[in-house]
Amino acid sequence: MKLIYVIVRNVDSGRVTDALNKNGFYVTKLASTGGFLREGNTTLMIGTEEEKVDEVIDLVKKECGPRQQIVSNPVGPAEFSSMQVMVNVGGAIIFVTDVDRFERI
Structure with a gap:
């Protein structure tokens, strides 16, 4: 048994x-924060059999793969805040861990 943690942007979580x-x-859904653009994140926890881990990862890649977005300058001095910047958004951070014991009650 494996436990997969998937951290995605809130806009991608649904x-x-x-x-x-x-x-x-x-899927168990947890609210979390962080990221370069200071937007909310969602942490998903998925328990599954080891042979299905790649299927989970492929589904995540398909639904929230990296893409580009134009935003106002998210960092730097205020006088540059009106500049438009192309940034990479989306994607996910994925952790796969072993589960020693699992019970559904």
Whole structure:
């Protein structure tokens, strides 16, 4: 058994959760914060068998893969805040851990 932690942007979490649910995966959703653009994140926890880990990762990649977005300058002095900057957004951080014991009660 494996426990997969997937950290995605809030705007991507609904699509990722829906795709995982449609494919038979149960997901626990936790609110979290952080990131370069100071936007909210969501941490998803998915418990699954070892042979299905790649399927979970492929679904996450499909639903929230990296893409580019134009934003106002998110860092730097205030006089440059009106500048438009192309940044990479999306993607996910994924951790896969072993589960010593699992019980559903």
